[in-house]
Amino acid sequence: MSGTVITLGPQQLALEEPMYFSVEVDGEIVVGLDVLAGHVHRGMEHLVMKRNFYQNITLLERLCSLCSNSHPSTFCTAVEELAGIRIPARAEYLRAIADEIKRISSHLFNCAIIAHIIGQGTLFKRVMEVREIMQDTKESIYGNRMDLAANCIGGVRYDLTPESAVYLGKQMERIKGPLEELYRIYATDHAIRTRTEGLGVLPNRDAINYAVVGPVARASGIDYDVRRKSPYWAYDRLRFQVAVEQAGDVRARAMVRLREAREAVSLIEQCLVDLPPGPLCSDTLPEIPAGETIAKSEAPRGELIYYLNTDGTDMPVRLKWRVPSYMNWDALQVMLKGQRVADIPLIVNSIDPCISCTDR
């Protein structure tokens, strides 16, 4: 046994968030891995129990800024389920639009980081510039580049006026070309293929055993997408392909994300065509009865599950999450074993780990 243990931090891993890995190495090769978590632990489970349902909408949007819309929308879905509220049809479409906009931004940010780690500085900047189309869109429609504040209990808080719907349609037209171009670059560029193909492989069998979700699962041949398996909001009326790849390597995960970004554009366009008229919110101040429920959705990183328990007051008794990154980063054990130390940053970022979701 080699017994050499090194600690890698955010600086070495090119992570935006403080996350440390204790890696056991034999020379250049990884033989064991331990995650040193908790740096972004903000006591969310405690905080949500001290805030009422309305405050929690805003608080949960700050659970993580990259999947910031998935949290409040899934939370609102859980509360609505308890209160027996069916949100208006228009709100179902508007929630789907907000989620898909965030999905494109989130996936592009991960693709940018992957380019940065490979050492493709120009491509990194190019992806970030393409992402700015989505940032501008969010800012103009929702008023913020990260936290949309789109949801409220019983529906949504924002509306698409005829003008803003036209603007959103134009922005989707603008981003189509660049997304195709990025897909082609990631699929064919020799330097990128050399660095990503066959790297950090998660075989289908291990993917099932580790119960990974989201793009990580779909890149290992698991055809699982909450939007398809148990449709929520408007997703049962929308047509889309679930992006599935078989290779299970870093490249396959990047390809799944880029394909999903293209599908998201199509989903937003379908929503704009089908957007029904009507109210945005069913009941502004509903009573939330005692009970417990589960709500789930497909966040950019995979299946997000909310468990909510209430006692008839306006504060949750218990709110518990199962966030996608929690399932995915355990599978790093498989992906990293036998890989070179120098490839750790690339493999870790290929699962698009969200530390603030997981540490909470």
Place this chain on the structure above:
Amino acid sequence: METRPVINPIPPVRLYRINAGSCNGCDVELAATAAVASFDVERLGCCYSESPAEADIVLITGPLTLRVKDKVLRLHGEVPKPKVTVAVGVCPISGGVFRDSYAVAGPADDYLPVDVNVPGCPPHPRAILAGIAKAAALWRELSGCGQTLPEPAVPGSYDEDAAAPLGLRGKMRFNAAACVGCRMCEHVCAGGAIRIDELGPGLRFTLWHNSCVFCGLCSHYCPTKALTVTDQWQLSHFQEDKFSLTEQGFIPFVACTGCGHIMLPATPELLRVSYRKTNPEIERLKTLCPECRQKQSLGGIRR
């Protein structure tokens, strides 16, 4: 090829980022200031540094969790003096929505000397640039590198008077004349940024912009829209102004014309929401307290 010698080159001011337990919103926006041309920090004569020992300005994001506190303090200590510290986003400034948690040690200025605050959740990259510009000017002054800032390559890229990006959710505005004192804003505010106190002859409304996360939920639920979202997003300020960056208002009580009891006034906005249009009867009843109004209404039925 003709090359011209660079006249009076100004060494770049080096920035070092510390994530103190952030939700990564501000960090992603900081990444934008490194990658996106229109927000590039290099336009301010700054550059990012990977090492705290080779930095001049520290940018802190996140509420400073207990778990990272010591690491953050150590990294901050490694930055040579004179250093300037910028708190990016409301989390390091006040704790933001995460305040009062057992796991949060912040605000950052309890442990570190903070010089510049950039409120926002997350702040717009241009607001971050304005904060960095303030910090860079301060650092040049402290370090004796007294050169002035280079002119921005694109006019208005970071100056404070630049037009707001269309539709941006900026700071909240309070109109005391429209407020009915229902306290819904205080109830829905996740950051605890709003407080309404009863103060002798009326209600005092206070909103701290350094605790506000600009979600606009207070405005959404305000029945008379006494709270509105403005497009003012340039809020970076020096530490000495931290606690004066507030929105205040006073709602004076009025006396009931029937019995003289003090009560909250029925504002024109409330009457508009309730009745759309008023008539002389409503105008008369609105000056009465609920009890007197009841008596009047009962009398009306008998008549």
